[in-house]
Amino acid sequence: MIKIAIIGSGNVAQHLISAFTESDRTEVVQVFSRSNFESDTIPVVHNLNELAAADLYIIAVSDDAIAEVSSQLPFENRLVAHTSGSVSIDALNAKNSKAVFYPLQTFSKNKATDFKVIPICIETESGSDFDLVQKTAKSISEKVFSISSEQRKSIHVSAVFVNNFVNHLYKIGNDICNEHGLPFEILQPLIRETSEKIMTLSPKDAQTGPAKRNDLQTINAHLDFLSDENQRNIYKILTQSIQNGKNL
Missing domain, CATH: 1.10.1040.20 (ProC-like, C-terminal domain)
Incomplete structure (x- = not known):
């Protein structure tokens, strides 16, 4: 079981939470939210210092906030990905391993999405991290692509x-x-x-x-x-x- 922490609670974050929760290969161990987002089934924290251990931390926030949020993470040498289509992998802070987990779809609040048909574009800075990110993507989608930041x-x-x-x-x-x-x-x-x-x-x-x-x-x-x-x-x-x- 791949343990995932979601950092953010907007449209993309909530759709990812639903997809990972429905998968029998992943577990959302925690959600971080700056807003009043709450969940009946998943622990929610409002302080980054309270983040639990996870195999993969997915930052699903606005593009402009990715660098700041990644720099504020209170740990090092863990695997962190963002979900942006336009932000380089290099925007993530170097204290952690970097990855991108970009679902190529438009998401609307309260509209269910079938993640199985959504292309997920992945990228890792380290080849050793690629397998985990790929397995995570394939746990919810049948269309996973290895794509560089420029692509x-x-x-x-x-x-x-x-x-x-x-x-x-x-x-x-x-x-x-x-x-x-x-x-x-x-x-x-x-x-x-x-x-x-x-x-x-x-x-x-x-x-x-x-x-x-x-x-x-x-x-x-x-x-x-x-x-x-x-x-x-x-x-x-x-x-x-x-x-x-x-x-x-």
Whole structure:
């Protein structure tokens, strides 16, 4: 049984706690939280000096807090990992062995997630620590990848494009629907079909629409229709990007 201590109590931390608790190969021995987070089944401490012994300490806090929290850990020569997609392994304090345990997924409060299908990107500073981190990842996921800090940065940037930016475009579409008295659900079958299509086609082959066809009449009509300057600028930038890349 791999003993794990979770440092943090936000969305990522709580999803990890649930996943590790459900696994028969791991045990969450303790959770550290600066907030009023409590658990009926797992000991919770609010002082880092009260952290118990564990095989792996996972820091699941905001990116900006990783270095500070790792420097405040009251022990040395133990294995410590962070869960960030964009922060280098070197941000962890050198007094402990360093690792990264990055689940590549968007997490929302109170929405259950199937960890078995979530890619977990792992990295260790020492080869001797890799086996433990890999076993920990495989205890909750069927998709575990050994990824360097530089590769992880590229994955995180890519994820911002395909997740955060795409969701913002959903919001713009929702705003336009609301403005004209239409339910956003009318677009949901289209969204579903597009997301399913790229499971079998490359994004380039899946691309459709007026920019791909160079349908200038429709493009100009859309720009004339949009009264919001921000929406117009985004439309122009994305149209130009599609047109610049369609022949690559």
